[in-house]
Amino acid sequence: MRSAVELRHAHRLLNHGPTVLVSTAHGGRQNVMAAAWVMPIDFEPPKFAAVIAADTLTRELLLASGECVLQAPTTLQVDATYAVGTHSGRDGDKFARFGLVAEAASLVQAPLVAGCACWLECRRLAEPNAEGAYDLFVLECIAAWADDTLFARGDWQFAANGPRTIHHGKGGGFFATGERVQAARG
């Protein structure tokens, strides 16, 4: 079940550095790409930074609509994640081609990718300098959701034998989010 996550907890959804899918929509077109280079940059309102290369359809749709969804795919979605990271939506709709299902978001036109662990509906905060120099976009999260079997009580609840978020190494080699290690109070 997809449940709302309080915005003050939204940074925790990506705090551990998982690979993200960025979905966008504008003018009857929609797209999804994989991005390893996405991170929180502020708590409340929650903001995120994402690198989105200059020639991508995702960037075109993000600039046109001012919106996107960031979502963390799971260990059950590594093939589709790698595929949407290595093919362009300019060559045909990637949802259909790679078996991803688009569902309606609550506040943005960009779709939610079904089966992910969490979803962050975002609007672009225009930063032309950072976008131009580094392909770096600043996004404010305006609605957040998580699969409540995976994220509950403001924290991830991964089971060793269940789906977990993933972290890209190189060339389609991912690492699952591993076991919990609790630090002592310093």
Added chain:
Amino acid sequence: MRSAVELRHAHRLLNHGPTVLVSTAHGGRQNVMAAAWVMPIDFEPPKFAAVIAADTLTRELLLASGECVLQAPTTLQVDATYAVGTHSGRDGDKFARFGLVAEAASLVQAPLVAGCACWLECRRLAEPNAEGAYDLFVLECIAAWADDTLFARGDWQFAANGPRTIHHGKGGGFFATGERVQAARG
């Protein structure tokens, strides 16, 4: 053993989103803090973005020296990582206090923290707007190193029963980098 990593592979050291220690030095003072919000933003020359809050000693020393080292601690260092993320160097040297050992870097004054999985010697690319608006620093990596039992042939080689990098969830709760999941060619 610490071995050099080719700069064109430096992004792979942090591609999977681990928690990072940021070390700095200037004018006889040194410091180290934990940062979950660090990521690659470019391949070659390798560049990274890091959020470093306005009131920190790390930021003071980074601005004064123009340099820092980013390094990924391991599952053996979770207590020290959490401790240097929750205490200020203004209250006393954190290396001594939390049992961290500083070693000389090759090109920057900032020290390498012994026992980490990788080290990226960086210089600040001044971006006053992003620094002022978002505490977001752009860093160019000019030398990279890794523990060659953990990173070899351009890729991480973690063993399930050995030290691995860590990913911060919340409140000192980390996730170890988990098992490898290879995507099929899309």
